[in-house]
Amino acid sequence: MNENHQLNDNHFNEVISEDEEMDETNLAGENNIMVDGMTVNRTEAVSYGLTQHHAHASQPDMMSHVQQQQQQATGVHQHNTETQQLAAQQGGTSADMNNNNNASTSNGVERSADDSSDIDNEPALDGYERTDRIGQGAYGIVYRGVQRSTGITVAIKRIPFADAAPEGGVPCNVIREISLLRELEHPNVVRLLDVNQARPGELYLVFEFVAHDLKTFLDRSQPTGDVTRRQGLPIDVVRSFMRQILEGVGYCHTYRILHRDLKPHNLLISSDGTQVKLADFGLARLSGLPSGPYTSEVVTLWYRAPELLLGATRYCGPVDVWSIGCIFAEMATGYALFPGRSDIDQLFKIFQRRGTPTADSGLARLPHFNPEFPKWQSRPITDFVDLDRFGSHHAADLLDQLLHYDPERRIICRQALHHPFFFERP
DSSP: OOOSOOOOTTTTTOOOOOOOOOOGGGSOOTTEEEETTEEEEHHHHHHTTOOGGGGTOOOTTSSOHHHHHHHHHHHHHHHHTHHHHHHHHHTTOOGGGHHHHOOBOTTSSBBOOOOOTTGGGSOOBTTEEEEEEEEEETTEEEEEEEETTTOOEEEEEEEEOTTTOTTSOOOHHHHHHHHHHHHOOOTTBOOEEEEEOOSTTEEEEEEEOOSEEHHHHHHHTOSSSOGGGOOOOOHHHHHHHHHHHHHHHHHHHHTTEEOOOOSGGGEEEOTTSOOEEEOOOTTOEEOSSSOOOOOSOOSOGGGOOHHHHTTOOOOOTHHHHHHHHHHHHHHHHSSOSSOOSSHHHHHHHHHHHHOOOOTTSGGGGSTTOOTTSOOOOOOOGGGTSOHHHHOSHHHHHHHHHHTOSSTTTSOOHHHHTTSGGGGOOO
């Protein structure tokens, strides 16, 4: 499979036409405005010198040199206060972070308190018994259950679709997840064991049960509850997890399947803390097949590739690779690398560290790019990651290649697995 990003001049101005689910993080609320096609918090718009008028202005002096210098100073100030900001964001104190910080169940949905009262109202499932409710997310409720014939613990995901499909059919994202998972068989991809329709308007997907997700695993590995003193995982654990993530995602890419929502919540960790499995393929999509343009509103904000933030609707495996890079940094340091609060804040956090794309780059030709964006210089990867936590220059180099701006030059999974980082002796 050719995993190279499929952006070219004909694709930069594609419009979103696919009727798909959108990340709730980006739905414009009363405190947001639209600037250059992106959702921007009003306060951030002022601090970055952006207004609704900015979206329509065409004068070359839209943002003066003085404003650019002020913005660069803002970037320096933000860098100096980064630890405090990250701590607050990782602690989940900002309402804007809820979609990124909520703990999730081992099957990629938000954790909630056990609620067995509604189990009595659930229809019987052929061959399975629910034991307790373990979570609820945007696309359904997850129960822990037991397979009667074997006694094996399973995860049962209930997906209602009566309201989502007025014609009485099953929603396309549900069909997509089922069809993808039925085709995938890999030790680093969660197994779909069964599909059950106990009553009209609902499907029950039965998965192998996995004890934790990576977000929970990271949180439980912290020595204290002090969010200003978070630590990464031991480098040998990071190396093992990274190898498994790359193998699982690379396997999917071999079959032209993009996950499109890689994040710590959707990476499951076995009870002994040694095995990683990809989960929650609700946003996954086959690539390389005839279809309309993709939606750019995929991948939870903190793990979203810059080409998606800038409105690309033609993309391939590199969008997942960028997410893997962000997860790599978070495993090694304990902190999210780009913890943005909105589309524009996310984009500028990336620019502050990787540099603002130049006018001759492919990113500059994407629909949401504005030539008047503040100009930040590119910085070495070691300027914003703690080399002591990463363990070696090889680790930093791998991160640098995973986070390459140009999707066509971003390392692909099978190449990354041969990187020297994976052959270092402990």
